[in-house]
Amino acid sequence: MTRSLLTLSAAAFVLAACMQGEEVGPPQLSETRAAETASLPANLGSPAMEITNESFEGRAVVDPQIAAFDPQLAGQLMARAQEALEEMNASASRDQAEWAAAVEEGETGYTFRPYEMEVRHHAISQADGFISVQQDIYLNSGGAHPNYFLGGALYGVEGGGPVPITAIVADPALFGARLKAGLVEAKIDRGYEESARGYVEEQVEEYLGDDAVAGSEWANSYILNPSTEEGRFGGITVLFSPYDVGPYAEGSYEITIPAAELEGLLTPAWAARFGGEPVLPPKEE
Structure with missing residues (x-):
């Protein structure tokens, strides 16, 4: 399954994900991050689109840098975000009406709380006629906890994209192996005991599949x-x-x-576009 939130119906995606049950971590996990509301990126300006009523509050923002790069791309991203908000708004309205009817019949013991959804597209980097865009979705539909979803895609000037990772990486299997190794280290850093490394490696293998799949479909x-x-x-x-x-x-x-670890992994068209050290956002304390 190729994962790109930027090319899916966001509302359908997050609704399906919200129906998943909580997964219980293994005993080797000494500490896990609290299941708390994720912080969205810093405010990018006034919402470009907003829906507010008694059952739903939603907003969508597209980074002005994206509009400056390609107004048509910014319009497409906003249109998809608007569609997702409208779908969630309709769902919230239906659920509130069903709840109210159940209350009338004395058949419910829970309280309906208005749904929330926020979709943000923001520019991460821009060079040589390409712009990298991240999408963040926050959703609260009254479940045990809110949910958030990340997506990323690369676009070329004048409507080129999204660019598949295989256009950049010449050896998806080797890239996938490095991706899986990085994920294992990230899990160990996040709280798994070093003695659980074997378990974590098996877990990552189960989630991502073989190296070629990890480096093409999951990396997309x-x-x-x-x-x-x-x-x-x-x-x-x-x-x-x-x-x-x-x-x-x-x-x-x-x-x-x-970039230094990508040497020999990139297609000829992309090798010259990488260099230096990655500039990453500061880590949250």
């Missing part, structure tokens, strides 16, 4: 990092939403492979 939700060298990209970050590669309590993962 990615962003290109800004670089310390002007006019180049500093690395590739593959994005994993909660539930993709572990229980919700582990949160999301962003696995970065710097």
